[in-house]
Amino acid sequence: MTSPSLAPFHRKQRDPFALLGLAVTGFTTAMILLILAVILGSVVVQGLPAFSWRFVSTIPKKDFFNLESAAVLPMIVGTTIRVLVMTVFVMPIGVITAIYLTEYANAASLYTRIIRAAINNLAGVPSIVFGLFGLGFFINFIGKNLDDLTGATGPSFGQPAVLWASLTLAIMTLPVVIVATEESLKAIAPGLREASLALGATKLQTILRIVLPNALPGILTGGILAISRAAGEVAPILFTGAAYYMADLPKRLTDQFMDLGYHIYVLATQSPNIEQTSPILYATVLVLLLLTFSLNAVAIIVRARMRQAMRAGH
């Protein structure tokens, strides 16, 4: 037996294609990160000058294109309300669907496969189609019929509102919650369930007292991811609730609301002078990114903690 040749290792260095391939793929990776850095950098650098406590804590006058009077409090409030209401609807439905899929369903059955296909499909539906659905279903169908039932004079349900925007977003983020919950349910050791069943607990008791508490961090992560995804979405709320301007904060679920993302769109496209508006625009973008990224960061930390705890547990 001869000792293994070192030739392959030398050839690696000399192979021009290998070097080229490494250079090209490395370059594309670097490019993505560079563009990301440029986006975040420009938002921070150009957004900070107009960013102040007054900017985030006052209600603007109608002329919000003006640097002195521009402010985003109602938008922050509106966006927060709509994602919170969304969470109330999406979490129970998403979590229960995930429980069915992991704990009850037979993975090979046709029914399960159809549910999975529906989830994947829902994740890929364009956000503007959700907006049309919200308008056609929630406002023009459910809302109008509610108005007829309650005998209201003039539309109270059959018009854009926080409630309809939140429901539209809940449908849009359903796949996010289901997938995240499923992952955390699957990560629980089967032995835990078996131990519970062996001690005489029923399946439902096992799920409620053993499986769900252990999966809680993962479920929360799913909720946070859904919120951060929904917080930045504009297309689904264009016709279902967002208002161009409101002098007051929304008080009821049937009120319209101002929204951070929609406000960014308004600033970017309706401004009489984009040069003058751009500091306000960047500052508003900064607020939105702070909101979504801090949520994402929380999700990432929770997930990391959970993994550590799992590793420590086994």
Add this chain to the structure above:
Amino acid sequence: MGLKRGHQARPAEWIAEKLIFAVSLSTITVILLIFVFVGREALPVVFGKTNSALIQKIVPAAEINTLKPEELREYLGLTREQFREMDRDTLIALMESREEGNNDIPEAFRTDPDAQVDTTEWRYLLRPHQWKGYDQPEYIWQPVGTIHKYNLIPLFVGSLKVTLIGLLFAVPVSLGAAIYVSQLAPARIREWVKPGIELLAGIPSVVMGVFALLFLATVLQRIFGYQYRLNAFVAGIALGLTAVPLIFSIAEDALTSVPRSYSQAALALGASQWQAAWQIVLPAALPGVFAAVVLGFGRCIGETMVVLIASGNASTLSWSLFDSTRSMTATIAAEMAEAVSGGHHYRLLFLLGTLLFAVTFITNFFGDLIIHRLKGKLEGRA
């Protein structure tokens, strides 16, 4: 009364489990509801039940008895419920106001052949038409003014153009990064890149639109020196950026799901890391890469805010990359606010939505099918 064997019957639990099952139907229900309620609003256009002609056939109010109730209902454009609630006098009043409305149309339009045309017929939606004042038949989407022109072709072309530019940019870049991260990069770099891409995925599309509007547009115009600042090219690149995380993660997933033994065998036979990645792992994962492209296509064609902000929104038909353009999604977003609920403009925007839903439904279906098959194959062999 026999001896109870095994578990006690627990009706509450039985109900709870049935409820869990019922809730799990939600996603299927939602998909069906979307299909029904978006499609429903578009149906009248599909079946030619809308009529957008400026000058319509007029039946004098005195001749109300010559029409059958159903004909009268359709003539006045009423729903069945509305029609049922109206008495004869109201109907006559409606017919009179219809007549007066017709008399108010300026004389100039009476002789205009375009004013007689129902622009929501399929041939006007899809084929060019020589409108008054134009030298040749043209494809025009222009739902404003007295005669609404609803040709869909400029919007299809706009959507496809922007999507293809986006994919031409995003696919090579994401694929390169996916190969690098999954096969070539040291673990330390991988730990940096993945959160970075997640961060990119977390940037809302409206923010990407603003970035394209204020930054990309200026930079790209300086480099390429084209005429219009906002155009299909700028929107396409920004669109590509929003699709990078999706394409990257699917491609990376497909590449890493190729069993380690494949590349180890290649390395053992003396291949370099690059050769193993390029000639062994990539071909094995190719269906996954294809699925990433298909799903990226669905993502790009459905994206709204980036195109709405950065494409310039001119709805004329043009194949040039550097002309201002408008996509189906941006058209829905920009025009729904002005469309009268239940009117022909409104119905056409829902038709666009239905088409988008159908396209993404198909791309998702095939994308997922390909991934599923690939995973099965790779896991089966491993």
